Amino acid sequence: MATIKDMIPPFDLVQPTSVDDAVALLREHGANAWVLAGGLDTFDWLKDRIKRPGVVVDIGGIQELHGIRDAQGGLEIGAMATLTEVINHQRVRSEYSLLANAADHVATPQIRNQGTLGGNVSQDTRCWYYRSGWPCYRAGGNTCYASAPVAMNREHAIMGTSRCVAVNPSDTAPALIALDAKMVVQSPRRRTVDAEDYFIGPTTDITRMTILKPGDLLTQIHIPATWANSSFYYEKVRDRGSWDFQLVSVAAAFRMSGSTIEEARIAVNGVAPYPVRLEGVERLVRGTNGDEATQVAAGDLAIAGARALARNDFKIPMMRNLVRRAVRSVA
């Protein structure tokens, strides 16, 4: 059981000043190393003594990971760019307001000042059984306590589960998927993956939420010009309007030709262990004007295969309605 204590267990703190050095350190220490970005996910783990890394690699001093730059008509956002920087960036606000809107829904102003975009998309799940140190599947055990008939699983998944029913907590993840963002990972080979492929579910690896393995470092997020100035919709439903993780969120980008939806990218989060891109819904709405029949069909299609746990059946109509409202936004 988790025990909150005053002192964080000791670890070696290393503060590299280049990506190459950081990756070399991460590879040297492997699973014993922990990447410290904004620290908002990190210090919960360390103070609760659930994660006990021997080496903490603080990447805050790596200048190339900071800032937001123009690149190839789009934007190149450093993984250490704070959420506040993302929200206030002029081009993000004007051309990619979906991302600014999603980032603005993260927690509180203080947390957004400290939290980074890279950290927001790479943070671990908030399942309290897991975060409290229970030996669940995600922690390397062989039981999911959250899926028990009497478990407190109101916030857990309704689809995409495999033994583990935890959900991805990121607010910006569905927006990045809707914007067709690319994630740049250094390990030390540099590779670029689509945002939707950055997140993995328990069918791939039950102990991770992203493709990052020990030795990997997310360095940049590229937002291509493709979806700049499209029609966007973002909505996050949470218990407390002031500060909370999502119950369900939806992010959508529509490219319109007159009143017709030419192209669409729609993603939801809070319903599965990974943000879910709704490609079927995208195909459904393409070529329509988003009328009511399309909205209804889109919502129904979105929840196909959804299955509630003991206490989260409300998420199914919630997800359906959010998708309907996303389509309705361009009708």
Place this chain on the structure above:
Amino acid sequence: MIELFRRTQNPWGQDVLIGVSWDLMWTAIVLAAVFLVGHAVWYRWRKFSEHAAATPAAVPAGVPERIQRHSLAARLFHWTMSASMLALLFSAFVPIMDLDFAGWLTIHWIAGVVLIATIVYHIIHAIGWMDFWSMMSVGPKFFKEGFQTVRHVLSSKAPEPEKAGKYPFDHRMYHHAIVVVSLSAVVTGVLMMMRVDTPFFTRNTYLLSDSMTGLVFAIHGFAGVSLILLIASHIYFALRPEKRWITWSMVRGWIDREHYAEHFDPAKWVVTGDREAGGALADSSVSAPLEDE
């Protein structure tokens, strides 16, 4: 130091077993590699092949050119089971090797279901239509043949063991080992299947207590790493030049008369049939006398 088990503390602070250590997987892979290389070197050193070539066996009268060893039904079972076993090993161990492999669990339980179906089929087929007791009987003659075989392997001066019936000692030993290990994997695998979403069961992760669940995972793990060794050695021997004739029999169904005469005792594996021109496939369905009767 290699650890045998993975343990953790459950929410009530009790120390519980959760499975075998993944060190065992690497240990099994290393042991399999050492055995295969070691056997290949040892075999060359002992010069078995020269010895075999130096003692051509007389072909008994009345034996057709081709002798059926495995029926089509038996071969279909073997290759289906092989495919499911390889799929099971691949889907079990590739994720543990830290390679991302989406959907491994679904592939794993589907392959497990196929394996169970083939085993059920094999049991019925073996009892009803195959030489069940010539494979399964374990008695004084079995141990005598085993003793002779082991002595011959360990000492170059030891005489050749007596010729075998349809299933030689090493085949029967392998079969017994694979029966124990695969049935252990199957029984524990079914219990583990009840913990995941499949069309067969309503998922229930609380069917067994923590400690019993850990035991089930541990037995399944031990069976899995044992299968690495068993299957690696099986494939190795199947590919060895001096064994390929018997491997081919699992493809074509028959062995030729010369290999029959060289490796089997006609009194233990009775072959009857026509000597059709061109070497028609013989009917060897007459059961051999039970070795231990």
